[in-house]
Amino acid sequence: MSLLKIKLSFSGGIELLFDNIKQKSVEIPSSINPPNSTTMKDLISWMKDNLLKERPELFMSGDTVRPGILVLINDSDWELEGELEYEIKDGDDIVFISTLHGG
């Protein structure tokens, strides 16, 4: 099976759930759920199983990210790209950002 190489970034405190790493290049299967191409939904659950270090409830809610996390695909709001249904492409730059509330 072929692999997709993508860049993941975490910001706004989510990095604390991922071993305090802000950026990470990972290789993921191009079809996590064969025969379908890997989607954002697959990626999120793959991250939970392979990368998440603590407290999954602070990252996920159901099969998506929890309220208050914004996902960016190649510098665009993921809503513009199809959210969970977006098919991951080699070289994608995906950012998970927690909204901040302090001031």
Next chain:
Amino acid sequence: MLYGRQLILPDLGKSGQLKLKNTSILIVGAGGLGSPAAIYLAAAGVGKLGIVDYDKVEKSNLHRQIIHNETREGISKAQSAKMTIEGLNSLCNCVAYEILLDSLSALEIVQQYDIVVDATDNVATRYLLNDACVISGKPLVSGSALRMDGQLTVYNYKGGPCYRCLFPKPPPPESVLNCADGGILGVVTGVIGCLQALQAIKIATENDESPNNLLIFSATSYPLFRSIKLRSKKKDCVICGDHPSITKLQDYVQFCGSGALDKSPSVKELGREDRIEPKVYHNLRNETPHVLIDVRETVQYEICSLPSSINIPLKDLPKRIEDVKKLLETPNTSVYVICRLGNDSQHAVNILKNYLKGEVKDIIGGLYKWSLEVDQEFPIY
């Protein structure tokens, strides 16, 4: 001439300066974001500034709340901000609101201004301001900051999204860190607050051509800024969509599960039998053999700690159970756990209880309560 150096800017000019003079801006929060925003907006010649804050000036906030100073400790932040603004530019009409903005007061105040700057520090007030701005048709310049990061967005402006379009549901309260718990570098709020002032000036002078975007600032990343293209307003948004179901302000504390006054949500994970009051612990401290574990992050432990306490940060605790066991004189030796405010310590007790035979208790209210009730010399930070 007060505004000479900015009047000669082709992007501003006399007409822009007049627009600023005729603009009123409401700044909600005279803290780390509101301080620089208010100073620059007043200095630039904005005609009327409203400042909302119910809090008092505190020393531990002066590193970022630079509109205040040491001589103003204990007085209202709204009043203190007004004093600074009036000293800086007597032409600015500044109104101080020493209140906690809520669903009863928000609309009436927001309606009196052209632009609203969200410089608050909690989720409930952010939803409240969003809804008040959508209902009264005002652009909302929203900034936020924590640790080394900041974010800036304009909501409800030129067909762009509102806060609810982006975040229909509030985050779980336990996922929300505030500056008191997470820490914040003063200049980080300064960067975001200045950008809020800039954005408000661009809106006031009708100079803003940028598409809907979210600006992310991270002091520790390269590049420092990232600009993200945002969705448009959502047709099915409950407040700004085509068929809004929310037409008046709500109970935001209930909606968010926490309010403006909850500096940190108090966690109650443990029953009374697993907890001990700081005074009671103080009395047995020299009498009973025990181990005291401090589960704060090491950077906090290094600032101040109780003598003989052992630092094991909460996140390392599960993999350091064997280290804890080695500290015990006998398998039944009591273990007490302390942290800053008494939340993490409860979590730690729940972990330790599974492995230890003796008593494991957390010290209620943490070092904060220790400082209030046992040792006033112990620093609160």
